[in-house]
Amino acid sequence: MTTSPKTKSIFTTHEVSGLLHVNPRSVINWIEQNLLASYRTPGGHRRIRREDLLAFLRKHQIPTPAPLLEEKFNVLIVEDEEEITKILKVYLDRLGGYDTHSASDGITALIEVGRSKPHLMILDIMIPGVDGLEVCKRIKADPGNRTAIIAISGQPDWEKRILHAGADSFMAKPLDLDKLHGEAKRLLRIL
Numbered sequence: 001m002t003t004s005p006k007t008k009s010i011f012t013t014h015e016v017s018g019l020l021h022v023n024p025r026s027v028i029n030w031i032e033q034n035l036l037a038s039y040r041t042p043g044g045h046r047r048i049r050r051e052d053l054l055a056f057l058r059k060h061q062i063p064t065p066a067p068l069l070e071e072k073f074n075v076l077i078v079e080d081e082e083e084i085t086k087i088l089k090v091y092l093d094r095l096g097g098y099d100t101h102s103a104s105d106g107i108t109a110l111i112e113v114g115r116s117k118p119h120l121m122i123l124d125i126m127i128p129g130v131d132g133l134e135v136c137k138r139i140k141a142d143p144g145n146r147t148a149i150i151a152i153s154g155q156p157d158w159e160k161r162i163l164h165a166g167a168d169s170f171m172a173k174p175l176d177l178d179k180l181h182g183e184a185k186r187l188l189r190i191l
Helices: 013-020 024-032 050-059 082-095 106-116 132-141 156-164 177-188
Strands: 010-012 046-049 073-078 098-103 120-124 148-153 169-172
Touching (some): 010 013, 024 046, 073 106, 106 120, 106 132, 120 132, 132 156, 148 156, 148 177, 156 169
Parallel strands (some): 073 098, 073 120
């Protein structure tokens, strides 16, 4: 019985080379240069975890091959205005391909990031408790965290500070949902 790339969690270097249409030696070189995380089996064979492969593709802006696309991308919406959260959830749910969760304050957001490891976070800067700037700094300070962050704010003058704190993108409120989706697709590297 063959396992589909959509459900497979561990790949060989040859499987990765086939999915990405590159020479197997390229995959080995990425591993040896610490660009692509892997581990060795007791027999000395290299194996790549699905989440490490997807993170490598996003980091190096390589489009994700269709066979690798998961059922849904995990998205955490961090927003204290309930109406905005609801609008974002409904919009992303209608598009399909996204599994959305929400948090209304910074502490809950940090706990949720540790628990569910979202692929993408839509982060309001002005949230109660730990503000979005600090949430962003803490997430990006963890080298093992691979969450892409779109920061949002009604105050455009926050853009430089939040990008300096590590956010991958900034959008001013009121949000243009189509542009937000385009940015999400760019950060998640989906075609």
